[in-house]
Amino acid sequence: MESDVLAFENFLGKEGVLKDDITLNTTDWTGQFKVHDEVVLSLSKINNSFSFDDTMGILKCDAGFILEDLDNKLASLGYMVPFDLGAKGSCQIGGNIATCAGGIRLIRYGSLHAHLLGLTVVLPDEHGTVLHLGSDIRKDNTSLHTPHLFLGSEGQLGVITSVTMTAVPRPKSVQSAMLGGFLTSNIIKIVTCRLIYKPRRAGRNVIGNALR
Helix, strand or coil, X not given: CHHHHHHHHHHHHHHCCCEEEECCCCCCHHHXXXXXXXXXXXXXXXXXXXXXXXXXXXXXXXXXXXXXXXXXXXXXXXXXXXXXXCCCCCXXXXXXXXXXXXXXCHHHHCCHHHCEEEEEEECCCCCCCEEEEECXXXXXXXXXXXXXXXXXXXXXXXXXXXXEEECEECCXXXXXXXXXXXXXXXXXXXXXXXXXXXXXXHHHHHHHHHHC
């Protein structure tokens, strides 16, 4: 399937045709419809390769995997994707990387900058050059961290066809609470209480004072 993208980029590179790739599929749905003479590239069929190292917690998969499907695969192994979106049932992991998606797990697990390890991308040049960037090693301090150039690039630099990133252990239980604050300063106190470890009793006091 990667060879198909290579041939596609090779042709467009020679012809100078504008393109847009469908990998995000979120509420910004207008990006997947052509306006003038663009060509739309869908990566939905590039979703065969999947591997996970449950010792190191490292995931490697094709860019066309639906985020929710990927998260369900990891669930059976006791892990999960470190971000979650409302569009998880339709968005693809390649598009999530290309847009540097955040989601509701960002405060706890950090942004994608903290989890991205490697990428395979096809450049939009006349040769359809394939680049294998980064590695599957958590602490790889060698050379430049080139995969991060494509994080948030939104397809401007190339098409992402494969992703290597870290996953996080899935919580054994989840408790949810709805908290309300009247001032921004109160909300900051609540978030700070969550981010900085405090004894449970002291934590309740901080939240209680913030809500007052």
